[in-house]
Amino acid sequence: MESLMMNYPLTTTTILEYGNSVYHYKKIITYLPDGERHEYFFSDMYKRCKKLANALTQKLGIKSGDIVGTFAWNHYAHVELYYGISGIGAVCHPINIRLSSSQTEYIVNNSEDRVIFVDATLVPLLEKIAPLLETVEYYVLLNAPKDFKTTLQNTIQYEDLLAEQSEEYQWPILNENDACGMCYTSGTTGLPKGVLYSHRSTYLHATNIITPNAGNFSNEDTLLLIVPQFHVMAWGFPYLCLLSGSNMVLPSSNLQPEALINMLQAEKVTKANGVPTIWLGIYHTMKENPPKEKLALKEYLVGGSALPKSLIEGFEKDFGIKGVQAWGMTETSPLGTVSRLQLQHNHLSNNEKLDIRAKQGFAFPGVEIRIMTDEGTLAPSDGNTMGELQIKGAWVINSYFKTNNLDSFTADGWFKTGDVSTIDPDGYMEIKDRTKDLIKSGGEWISSVALESALMAHPNIREAAVIAVPDQKWVEKPLASIVLVNKEKNTTAAELIAFLDREFVKYQIPKDYVYLDEIPKTSVGKFDKKEIRILFSEGKLK
Amino acid sequence: MESLMMNYPLTTTTILEYGNSVYHYKKIITYLPDGERHEYFFSDMYKRCKKLANALTQKLGIKSGDIVGTFAWNHYAHVELYYGISGIGAVCHPINIRLSSSQTEYIVNNSEDRVIFVDATLVPLLEKIAPLLETVEYYVLLNAPKDFKTTLQNTIQYEDLLAEQSEEYQWPILNENDACGMCYTSGTTGLPKGVLYSHRSTYLHATNIITPNAGNFSNEDTLLLIVPQFHVMAWGFPYLCLLSGSNMVLPSSNLQPEALINMLQAEKVTKANGVPTIWLGIYHTMKENPPKEKLALKEYLVGGSALPKSLIEGFEKDFGIKGVQAWGMTETSPLGTVSRLQLQHNHLSNNEKLDIRAKQGFAFPGVEIRIMTDEGTLAPSDGNTMGELQIKGAWVINSYFKTNNLDSFTADGWFKTGDVSTIDPDGYMEIKDRTKDLIKSGGEWISSVALESALMAHPNIREAAVIAVPDQKWVEKPLASIVLVNKEKNTTAAELIAFLDREFVKYQIPKDYVYLDEIPKTSVGKFDKKEIRILFSEGKLK
Structure with a gap:
């Protein structure tokens, strides 16, 4: 009616x-x-x-x-x-x-x-x-x-x-x-x-x-x-x-970080958005030159790439400013999920809370998400089963401009994101990788995002990007490109392998590290892994 | 496109x-x-x-x-x-x-x-x-x-x-x-x-x-x-x-107030809704029998009738609980406006802030409001010019069920609320009265809502309802029906006239007061002025 x-x-x-x-x-x-x-x-x-x-x-x-x-x-x-x-x-x-x-x-x-x-x-x-x-x-x-x-x-x-x-x-x-x-x-x-x-x-x-x-x-x-x-x-x-x-x-x-910090101060900004790279820059600049007065900034909303746990922790401990991880794509307007703690997390340790806040989070009303396994079955919300993240909703595309290419859509009308993810029992989605960035070593999947996040928690690492490179024995193996905070200070492969040993099993840990002045980035500030792969194939990563 | x-x-x-x-x-x-x-x-x-x-x-x-x-x-x-x-x-x-x-x-x-x-x-x-x-x-x-x-x-x-x-x-x-x-x-x-x-x-x-x-x-x-x-x-x-x-x-x-207070306590309720009558009952019961522990309740959202300033003030001072005035009608789903203070009000006195919080407030995104004067012109947002409140929006009706009666709608598609209101420069709407409840005395308009709100701020008045009654000299005059908190305590007409004298000019102040055990209420808990008028016409209000 x-x-x-x-x-x-x-x-x-x-x-x-x-x-x-x-x-x-x-x-x-x-x-x-x-x-x-x-x-x-x-x-x-x-x-x-x-x-x-x-x-x-x-x-x-x-x-x-x-x-x-x-x-x-x-x-x-x-x-x-x-x-x-x-x-x-x-x-x-x-x-x-x-x-x-x-x-x-x-x-x-x-x-x-x-x-x-x-x-x-x-x-x-x-x-x-x-x-x-x-x-x-x-x-x-x-x-x-x-x-x-x-x-x-x-x-x-x-x-x-x-x-x-x-x-x-x-x-x-x-x-x-x-x-x-x-x-x-x-x-x-x-x-x-x-x-x-x-x-x-x-x-x-x-x-x-x-x-x-x-x-x-x-x-x-x-x-x-x-x-x-x-x-x-x-x-x-x-x-x-x-x-x-x-x-x-x-x-x-x-x-520039200095200019943005100036605006945050002068305009009493309470909230802001930006990709992690921007906030990494602001954080390190504030660490070097702490603002005289506490900023009015309460929260910064981050998307585009995973927000490293170390950055969330540092910003909050040092300046009382909360990082909020969100996730989205051009195809989803962009925002689809956000990671905020809820009452049921109150009893968790600080580190467990950080693990949740570093996830991409739960869906907003108006969009729905699901994970489809390689076998084409719906993955359970167990926080472990990986598969492709799919999304539908009121601000998700049903087609690209001037194309009839339907490769990006399922038969039942969901958009295929190309992200490999999990969803936990509380509905928190976590991007494990872009499908094409996932590393398969000796038959086991390794998440480049998880390695990058862990590496960036090291006090002398500013940026880290991990790609898969060919390996005779394991088919693929991870290679980490890193940018040091202080280049004078030697941070050896052996030290980093030991550093990662607490969180990862042996086969997942990169044995190879290359030191760069800067990680190549895409036009929107994400690590440009296509470019890193080209550098590698041209023998420029040593 | x-x-x-x-x-x-x-x-x-x-x-x-x-x-x-x-x-x-x-x-x-x-x-x-x-x-x-x-x-x-x-x-x-x-x-x-x-x-x-x-x-x-x-x-x-x-x-x-x-x-x-x-x-x-x-x-x-x-x-x-x-x-x-x-x-x-x-x-x-x-x-x-x-x-x-x-x-x-x-x-x-x-x-x-x-x-x-x-x-x-x-x-x-x-x-x-x-x-x-x-x-x-x-x-x-x-x-x-x-x-x-x-x-x-x-x-x-x-x-x-x-x-x-x-x-x-x-x-x-x-x-x-x-x-x-x-x-x-x-x-x-x-x-x-x-x-x-x-x-x-x-x-x-x-x-x-x-x-x-x-x-x-x-x-x-x-x-x-x-x-x-x-x-x-x-x-x-x-x-x-x-x-x-x-x-x-x-x-x-x-x-019953006691049952509701029990739920607020037992379930750690943080927010609630209800008409003013309910919150008046809860307030007086809590005053008589203060809860042992501070309630988790932060705010109560009120609509249906005007929230008396005295109630907002009392709840906040005595129990740290904030009353938030909202406004709506069956025809508007119902909520159309809410009154919350904004940054520009920070410098105001407590009493000025209460005046704003007791208004019906600003429109939500998705609805628009305007005031049309008796002359059919758009009233300025000056907080003074009264006229009929009209509304349009995504949750406002365009017709009643099984009627082709268009009396309630303007030619340009707005719903006519039948409320007499003002809008102030900050966009806060205030209901002065229902069109039919407004009192016209000696050619001047008197707001029954304003009188009721003021009377209910008197420490010995629980409820007050004001209607227009015929008067030989002034055509109409206000008559106040009141319910006392403590009937033993005499609260005379002279005392009330003096009490209202601070806020109202002489011609606006009711000279006639009748004391009831309860104000008749409509099925949704509003003062039933139709019923009060019948009581008056039958000579039952003395």
């Missing part, structure tokens, strides 16, 4: 209108690429979104369903683009600025971006490939000085574009299942693949991340968005801040 | 599956009508819901779209009915047990309930009208002794019904816009009107109530559901507990 409730679409415009209505006095603070601090209210952003909507439709000829690219850092204009572009029914497509030229070219042509909004400091990256971009009609320059020079054709300054426009604009009523945003996977295997988020998925994802069991964000919070807006829509934070009434702090290109 | 996200309907079954998957070990604790304590896990409830689904479809012949009534207290079987009935695509219709026989008869016939699940202790109420109920085929008896006798025809014991059934049941895939639940307005004016909630509205309402700015419920909470399940689905709490992983405590008919 049909209900008698209002039809009230869940759209990014619903979010924008709510933020402007209830939290118009909340702030968006940007540290611009030139270091200048910019601050304005949600209500200012709202008015400029309407100007932008007029500019997009009247000046640039953008229509509902068109895809509009951004090539930009995290800043207030980029937030305006999120709401302005999707508000007129077009699709906001933040392009990852850290990809190779050929990947960027592929993505822009594949998505058919009609306009690209580009930060002045990033213009050189687009100038190199602009002649190859087939669909781009305009480049709109963000944060550019008046006399900015570029070889890009058809450029407009963003402020000039807005200056001409009226603040009056009537948002169209949108279908919540239409696309509002687009991101490409980082393409660690094969070509990047496009993902089209809907208004509805974006709204539901944001609403759920606010809840206490997840991010726990309220109108008493000030959030620092370290995760780039070009990386899975900054995990939905530009949306959820308007729903929760949290102030937003945006670092643009000021991502 | 169509997005590429999964179709994942938001249904009560989605909630049930989530609760069972992630929080299977959480508890539902019932204090049954006979005083016995019953406890089981979400996973037990889940299995019994599947048995119930089999019984409904196979034994009772219930089909998708059928309406199934309940006439019951808050207990675990009633929770099973919520999920089991809506899970098969039928509509769960909790009938208010506190209505008159003729209203109950009207509601059952109007909704066309095919089956009624009825608590043994409530059977006498239905026996009286059973011959008049045209559509009811079966009565299923809840919490009835084996040898229970009744004149009702076609009765089955609930446990017998489930005992025969399998725990295997495949939930159908439902349309989220279909009805899952039904409630009737309490009918203080005219006949009760049916409201049909959708799966989607129920899901979105529950999700939003969990967020920190609203109810702030997590898996560390144990919730006491004092609001009856027959009163706007217990404010959605049986749903949200499964999403937030909160234990549920259900009092059934044990609603």
Whole structure:
């Protein structure tokens, strides 16, 4: 029987209108690429979104369903683009600025971006490939000085574009299942693949991340968005801040640990997001140069890679700041699980608690997860049985853009993540590895993630990445690439083997260690194991 | 452009599956009508819901779209009915047990309930009208002794019904816009009107109530559901507990202050809901007989009527327990606003803070509110301009059941609440009165709610209800009916007029006071001003 409730679409415009209505006095603070601090209210952003909507439709000829690219850092204009572009029914497509030229070219042509909004400091990256971009009609320059020079054709300054426009604009009523945003996977295997988020998925994802069991964000919070807006829509934070009434702090290109610590202090940031690499950097910098006053920061939400136990422990012991592990993918909007302790863990030892907090955690309402074994059976939730993590839910894709490739989906409609995981009796999922990173040695599986996490707990190791390399006897064996904190201090293979001996059985422990100045990283800051394997195959890892 | 996200309907079954998957070990604790304590896990409830689904479809012949009534207290079987009935695509219709026989008869016939699940202790109420109920085929008896006798025809014991059934049941895939639940307005004016909630509205309402700015419920909470399940689905709490992983405590008919205080203590309840009358009773009982240990209760969420400032203050000062005012209606699922302080209020005095907390508060994401003046213009958010409160959103009705009456809706699609309100610059809405309860004296408006709240702050007044009565000079004047805490202690009209003089101007202060043993209340515990007016017109208020 049909209900008698209002039809009230869940759209990014619903979010924008709510933020402007209830939290118009909340702030968006940007540290611009030139270091200048910019601050304005949600209500200012709202008015400029309407100007932008007029500019997009009247000046640039953008229509509902068109895809509009951004090539930009995290800043207030980029937030305006999120709401302005999707508000007129077009699709906001933040392009990852850290990809190779050929990947960027592929993505822009594949998505058919009609306009690209580009930060002045990033213009050189687009100038190199602009002649190859087939669909781009305009480049709109963000944060550019008046006399900015570029070889890009058809450029407009963003402020000039807005200056001409009226603040009056009537948002169209949108279908919540239409696309509002687009991101490409980082393409660690094969070509990047496009993902089209809907208004509805974006709204539901944001609403759920606010809840206490997840991010726990309220109108008493000030959030620092370290995760780039070009990386899975900054995990939905530009949306959820308007729903929760949290102030937003945006670092643009000021991502050095010192700069971020300065923002945490100056803006009294209470919560932040970021990949482990960022938090490792912040931690080590704070250790070397402890802040004079205790930070207001209560929690940092981490995803993208496993949060090392040693980092969780160190941050909490040294600075009273809690690391919260989350998990997600471009294909899942991204957040799907979070690891927070519950009442039944109260009696556990500190170390047992850390083990749980270092897991990827339990599913949010709105998504479901399961583990399928190699034999195609559902794995029991015993915390031991490994298999492929599969997920379905309200913010999970059912297809990639412009492909009919169904390899990533099961016959019964679940998305295959490619992660090898377990789920424990309390529902906590733990990623053991990417399917392709798992090491099979003498017929036994070895988790590279577990080894890396353990190695990074060593006081003289900053980063560790473990890959499988061929072995005559065991078929594969683990090889650890490590970055030392203090290179003067010798940390031998023998010492590390002894160090790992407490946690791992003999066959799992790497015998081979190579010392690097830095672990190669992907465009989103994860250890780039593809690159490490290439270095190894070229004989460059010794 | 169509997005590429999964179709994942938001249904009560989605909630049930989530609760069972992630929080299977959480508890539902019932204090049954006979005083016995019953406890089981979400996973037990889940299995019994599947048995119930089999019984409904196979034994009772219930089909998708059928309406199934309940006439019951808050207990675990009633929770099973919520999920089991809506899970098969039928509509769960909790009938208010506190209505008159003729209203109950009207509601059952109007909704066309095919089956009624009825608590043994409530059977006498239905026996009286059973011959008049045209559509009811079966009565299923809840919490009835084996040898229970009744004149009702076609009765089955609930446990017998489930005992025969399998725990295997495949939930159908439902349309989220279909009805899952039904409630009737309490009918203080005219006949009760049916409201049909959708799966989607129920899901979105529950999700939003969990967020920190609203109810702030997590898996560390144990919730006491004092609001009856027959009163706007217990404010959605049986749903949200499964999403937030909160234990549920259900009092059934044990609603005496002493019984509730006992549950708060024994079950370490952290949060609870209820109308002000309930909390007034608990407060006065705790004052007379303070609990030996501090309660685990942190907050109580209040709606249905205005929470008197004096109660907020007393509970917090005496017991460290925070009262949180919320507002809603049957037509709005019910919760639409909540009043919590924000950072900008930090500098205010205690009394100013209380003034804000006693307001009905700001809108949740998913609903929008506005005030329309008598002249049909949008009232400014100045905290002063009064007008009718209007609301729209994802859990607001667009029509009543079986009526084409559009009087309650504006041409541009907002629901007209019938409440006279203001909205302040921070977005906090305050109900000044029901349109029909507002007093117009000498051409000036007087808020009965404000007078009641002020009177109830008097140390010797337990309850106060103010109505308009005819006056030769001023057309209308206020008349206050009051219930004293200590009847031995004389509290004169002169004393009360002096008491109100600090807060009100002379023409607003009632000159006439009548002393009652109890204020007449509606079926949902609100002051029944219709009844008070009848008493007055019959000359019974002296």
